[in-house]
Amino acid sequence: MSSIWRTIDRPLLRDVGALAAAIAVVGASFGAMAVAAGLSMWTALFMSLVVFAGGAQFMVVGVLAAGGGPVAAVVAGLLLNLRHLPFGLALGDTMGRGLLAKLVGSHVLIDESVAFALAQRDPERARAAYWVSGVAAFLAWNPAVVLGALAGEALGDTAVYGVDAAFPAALVALVLPALRVAATRRAALIGALVAVAATPVLPAGMPVLLALIGVVFALPLPRWARQGGNAAAADRLGSPTDGPVPDLSTGAGAAPAPPGPVAHPDGFGEPAAATEHPRTATEHSRTATERRADTEEETPCP
Amino acid sequence: MSVTTVLVLAAGTYLLRLAGPLLRGRIEVSERARQLLATAATTLLTALLFTAALTEAGGFAGWARPAGVAVGAVLAWRRAPFVVVVIAAALTAAGLRLLGIP
Numbered sequence: 001m002s003s004i005w006r007t008i009d010r011p012l013l014r015d016v017g018a019l020a021a022a023i024a025v026v027g028a029s030f031g032a033m034a035v036a037a038g039l040s041m042w043t044a045l046f047m048s049l050v051v052f053a054g055g056a057q058f059m060v061v062g063v064l065a066a067g068g069g070p071v072a073a074v075v076a077g078l079l080l081n082l083r084h085l086p087f088g089l090a091l092g093d094t095m096g097r098g099l100l101a102k103l104v105g106s107h108v109l110i111d112e113s114v115a116f117a118l119a120q121r122d123p124e125r126a127r128a129a130y131w132v133s134g135v136a137a138f139l140a141w142n143p144a145v146v147l148g149a150l151a152g153e154a155l156g157d158t159a160v161y162g163v164d165a166a167f168p169a170a171l172v173a174l175v176l177p178a179l180r181v182a183a184t185r186r187a188a189l190i191g192a193l194v195a196v197a198a199t200p201v202l203p204a205g206m207p208v209l210l211a212l213i214g215v216v217f218a219l220p221l222p223r224w225a226r227q228g229g230n231a232a233a234a235d236r237l238g239s240p241t242d243g244p245v246p247d248l249s250t251g252a253g254a255a256p257a258p259p260g261p262v263a264h265p266d267g268f269g270e271p272a273a274a275t276e277h278p279r280t281a282t283e284h285s286r287t288a289t290e291r292r293a294d295t296e297e298e299t300p301c302p
Numbered sequence: 303m304s305v306t307t308v309l310v311l312a313a314g315t316y317l318l319r320l321a322g323p324l325l326r327g328r329i330e331v332s333e334r335a336r337q338l339l340a341t342a343a344t345t346l347l348t349a350l351l352f353t354a355a356l357t358e359a360g361g362f363a364g365w366a367r368p369a370g371v372a373v374g375a376v377l378a379w380r381r382a383p384f385v386v387v388v389i390a391a392a393l394t395a396a397g398l399r400l401l402g403i404p
Contacts, residue, residue, distance in 0.1 A: 088322015169374025
């Protein structure tokens, strides 16, 4: 643990502090909502301590309050938390190599701690960022739930404070460095488009998992990604113009994409590039597994 | 809500969180696979931010939230400090709602 304290610096603490403040506001609103839905303060706190997953907590209480049974509530909550599995796979040893570090660290695996860790280049800094943001979130969330439960509905609708916009914006800031790599950006934006298009028709939690389809569009890449100049060449291999995405982009939720550099709907590919690579035409008629096998042979290429 | 419901949810959530790090510790992961997993995580986070920015309970979230996120995104792109990004996004959404935009 001591190395973590040597690695963290003031900017990281400040960033984590900003996020913890937003988490506290949401935690307070969960406490207030839980009490309004008929939970005792102690149940709300117990749930926050042992589950520690904001989205799932809101969903479970919401489903129960709406008259859904406990089984439906738990299934919905776990469906929402399924994304933690691939997050954990991506983190690997980030929490620490020891079993104890993984046993404890897994409890503070949330979207924000994953995003903070992935935003660091250096593994040592990633570990520090993971623990500091995860523990800070835990320490902000649980007392806030108690305060919110005690205050009842005094806080009112947190949307008034714009907190609902703070979390997506924080994620933008955290994933932006990774999105500067062309193939990652392509995978992420195609995935996001799929997720937004699927949101009106799939139960909560599923659309985000469906976004993993986007990763297929990064497959020809891994070796090349680490050599900046070649990323553009790899980009042409999987231009999304002839993929399934344009059809999905007409789906209900996709229309009002915010005009930011990340969010721009046509930011994910260079349509003209499709003709520049002789193999593009056949690339998309293959299945993902064939292409995966293909990548194995291709890697020594550059 | 019964204690059992909470405990089942907690146990399931914890196992989903723990499975990743434990599996990664037991199997040899190639550099290429590691890159793909990182891309998968970035893709999930990006999908999460888009759905959170645009949708609410399966429908459109209204204009204030995506506008706030867009302001934050532009600031992040211009390499503004994280705190500025987060606060500007919240203030933009809150300000638009004060003006009557949902």
